Amino acid sequence: MSATTTIAKRWVTPFNVFAAVVFAVGLPLVYLRWFHGLGSVTNLSHDVPWGFWIGFDVMAGVALAAGGYVMATAVHLFGMKEYEPVVRPAILTGFLGYVLVIIGVGFDLGRPWNAPHMLLQPGLASILFLVGLHVGLYCTTQFVEISPALFEWLGWKRWRKIAVSITVGATIFGVILSTLHQSALGAMLLITPTKLHPLWYSPFIGLFFFVSSVAAGLAMVTFEGMLSHRYMGHRVGIDHERLDRITLGLAKASAITLGAYFAIKMVGVAHGNTWRYLGTGMGVWFLVEVVGFVLVPCVLFAVAHRERRPRLARFAAFVTVVGIVVNRLNVSVIAFNWQVRPEHGYFPAWSELWISVLLVTTGIIIYRWIVGRMPILDNHPDWGSIH
């Protein structure tokens, strides 16, 4: 009797109840999507073929999963070893992020079973082909990068040794792939000059996506470090003081990245000479994005670093993450089709949003499962650090 109550207590947590509701409602929606078409769960239309799933699950998902390559570069290539405790969580988040992106794309594709044709008769002039190929390769690379943790957990010494020995190679390969597909996601819209609002359309859009992905990655690592400490504290191998030092270091990097990003966004407006649009409704929305979600967190990060305020840095990271989501949704959904009349406009269906929540929830559950078992947040007692 008492044993069952203990088990019940352990399982009935607010998150588990939330997850249960998400799945109970979500799974029938998944059935609808696959057996009754995209129209049964989404508000997509002939005018608006890409909606929330592409804007959030894919565009924002890929950017927010950039922490893996950013931190791996900093630690394995640039030798910033003080950040080593956050590399594995960042790569794991990146890897799971990409797995979710691929699942998200699968939901959005009308005929995903035809995907192998991508390799049989590739459309080499398509930037989407580049994105698809690189996301697939990068997901594999990230698996290799995170595999030492898996092998340590399993106790496979030989495999672990092999996986660790290719760390630098895998990191370099990952950076190349990330540079290309992060920017390619933005460059996909180069071919839509009449459909994307002039304030967002720019020949530099690929660069915008790449630079903002670095900021997104840094912000996610900061944000995730805080969440892990709060909810997975028993597994975390470093103390609060060390995490705060890392957070403040990341804050400095974030301030510099966001500052550069804001500057090139302004260069984009100047280059396109689109100042006159700033006074319109869309212009105000553009300013909300680049000032409220880029310049403001940039300043907050700088203040946080100068005044040694890690909590402020975490708040700035949260604002940055929201800003990246806003930007990716703007480019692919909100500022897209800006000349289409409102009655042909788009707002996501609740079922569309629900399936996205279902995906993210699945990701969190898998993350918790892995982090609870494998040496991700701490070092394995038998192995120590990679360096």
Place this chain on the structure above:
Amino acid sequence: MSISRRGFLSGLGATALACGSTEAGQHTEHSTFPIPDGRMGLLHDSTYCVGCRACEVACNRVNELPPPDQPIGDLSVFDRERRTTDTALTVVNRYRVDDVDVFRKHQCMHCNEPSCASVCLVRALVKSPEGPVLYDPDVCVGCRYCMMTCPYYALAYEYESPNPRVVRCTMCYPRIVEGQVPGCAEACPMGAITYGRRSDLLHQARERIAEHPGRYVEHVFGEHEFGGTSWLLLAGTSPSRLGLASLENASHTPLPELTKSFLSVVPLVLTLWPGLLLGFYAMTKRREEVSEAEARARVVEALLSADEETKTKLAAAAARSEKDKEKAIAQAVKKALEEQAAKGGAS
């Protein structure tokens, strides 16, 4: 990685070849899609169109689709602007221009340099030598990037199907390869739709403009827009007033050209990044080695200097102990002599 690099280089090579071949021909503007002579097209002269929608009915018939939702004669159909859908591959819309009704037929324009075909990652969309852009649902993955790029909003999708297809005007490809005229052109009672070789149609359109200068604006829509289209439009007013506002002053540059600068950066990143990043790594490694060597040197130096110090200390200690010894001996001798003297005195 070698696969992707080779793949992209060969892709770029193919693009370069395409550039070369067209530059050799007479069409210097175009580059991605080679343009054979004798490509077919259709000309819609909106000044003849009365909005009877016979073309819509014929289109649905030859494409084996159910008849249009709103029957012919129901004029309320013109109350709002319609677009093509998965059951209506062509639509006629009415526009009020200076108190005159103008009708314009809309459908896939069959671009000379179709953005939809250039962005297709499985080449499900291709530009045929005859003119129509063709679609193969059996390889299509359904990403709908083609629909995203189409500046004419001409592509539709079967959102209600679990096995959906992209749906659009085929320029009646099955009919024209058999020498027949597309369904809409055949059905038009006003002769507003002419089918023929695109070059002939352009010639004809210019002649009409020259013969009736008041009737037309001097613009054959589709001649140059984004590299030109198979469907051409003649009108008495600017196309921007006929539901094509977003295409006012549309560029003559084919849309696929806009992605080339980005694609050309790809091989640069693939070739430069490994060297650059390995360089960073080597620098980091060297810095670590140098600082390690320096640390080691400092330890050795410290040990050595410690050694010296000990030696001097030892020597000093030895000297001190030597002195102490001598002193002790002297003292002992002195003591013995004194004792002797004392003994002698007593005896």
